Amino acid sequence: MEQNINKLIDCIKNLTSDAISRLLALALGMLVAETAAATECPYCGGTRIVRNGKKCRKQRYLCRDCGRTFVTTTHTVMSMSHYPASVWKEVAADTLGGCSIDHTAERMELSHQCVFNMRHKLLLAMQDMLASSPVVLGKVSELDETYVLESFKGKKLPEDTGRPARKHGAKAQKRGLSAEYICINTGIQRDGGALAEAVNRAKPDSAELLEVYRGHLEDGTLLLCDGLKSYGILRNLAECTIKDINTAAPAEMSFFHLNTVNNFHSFIKDRYDYYRGVATKYLNRYNALFSLTWRRNTVLVTDLCSKLFHSGTADYYHSIKDIKTLRLLAL
Template identity: 30%
Template sequence: MCTEFNLKIDESTELLDTRIFDSYDTNELLLLSDTIKQSCFEFLFNSHIECCPYCGSVHIVKAGKNSKGTQRYKCNNCKRRFINSTNHLMHWSHLSKEQWEILFYSSLNNDYLSKTAKLVGISIVSAFYNRHKLMYVLNELINKKQLSKKIALDETYLTYQAKGFVNQNRRGISKDKIGIACAIDEDGNYVVHTADRGRPTSSTLIDIFKNTIRSGSIVISDSQRSYHQLMDALNIKWVKIPSGEKSKDGYTLEMVNHLHDRIKAFFRGKRNVMTHYLQGYLALFQYSELHTMMIGSKMFQDEFMKINNILSGIRNKDICPEVNLYKTLYEC
């Protein structure tokens, strides 16, 4: 039977004498390796501070510990005191780190809310609020890559949902739909963002893509009117596929159409998603696609620690139909 290792990592930890490993067999060394990794993760998770969560200053110093033994810090700029979790993902939560990891894993796996609640051991209402807190943070990480080379651009649509809104079931692309602007390059990098109700306007498309499409790229799209001003603003080569045609000079919209199919598949089974929350779900979709190989791997804890270090400050009262958590580009 393997030895059970108990390690305590703190600032006074000294270098280990590797000669002590000579008496361990392979299984014991593997267990020790996992224990060290977990202990290092715990130490970084509980002590990593980059800036003040109130003013963003990096001029911070240690300021003793609170009644629970958690390290406190003081900002020399705004003079406020805080702990490592202040205004971060877990700050306003009563869930443990282990419960958050399960919720993170389940959300990336696109589980139903009821399944996530059961796995975490919380109510469905609590799972709802905490998943939205997670998605809010994930939205800070997506759509950061710039697209280049050949880029296919088109939009897809979902049903508009808002408190008090009655769907008129109008035919075609109307105010009953919310547009999702999508662009994907030949390397598989893509940007997805909620746009306008009905067809996206030129100004909305410019807001979404002005900083994400590199100069010198080739953009392939249909002949929608709003694309004309977008292409003028981007000042790049535009391959415009005529209405009723599927291709032009060998260029097609196959890449972006496949992206549309994956988005629709992700939302299949999610009933009545409020449009105010749609950008959060798109962030979850994109993040889970980019980190598919991470699920169940040892990279998982590294990613969770990175997410927990992003400032959010979101509380349950901020997650409601009357409050839009994300930048609104569409007319309510």
């Protein structure tokens, strides 16, 4: 054992910093136990739990409080899955690390469709997590938009689209900003969390900004933006100050800037380019992934596994039907 550990250390010394970060993320994920004894009922939260036989080779439990039976994967992303937690952890680590579906499928020797379904169950669960604990922007926060081309990746181009199909990496037909681009509205607290959501094409109007930021702004926040007049409507959501960075004096430019949110945009674009685009209908699922992983990708694996892979009162299970129909972006 000691000899193997020494060999592993020698191999790690030759890895790049990115590879070491990925290895660390996988190791942290593996620290989560493969199975865990149930301590509370996922239906009622009761603690009077007794063992009640087996189901599909999994320990089944009976809750003395509500009388319902469950297994350790009830209400988790692994519900109804034939794969063990070790496989799900690998898929989760690749998802958080920005790997493509084909890369994960080849590495894990699984089909593309299988990994696709597992990834989207994870993405839907991440949206559930953000819905239950929404990102709240406070203190000094930066607001801006970034744009990605509309994509029908994975299906034929609809006849009513009004443009010919384009290959991966191709440019828009029209110059500048047009309806071919999907707007991702982003908000960043400089020392806090990130928010990304797409609800429109081209520039957002006041109603769309209200939809994106409702419930995500804290009173007393200084909001920095690039001068888009629509942002003024956000004063209706919270008692905040909105500052156009273009009106700042030269001596103030070191503070009044959008460098943090632009960094987040670069992170999104890098992931988006590596995926060779994301189907527009799934874009907000990936926006949830981008919001959660920015700044904290390495430590997130353990946190994600502990919340999504063990039974609890929060229900993170989604079916194949949910993958096809739930929370699709329609513009």
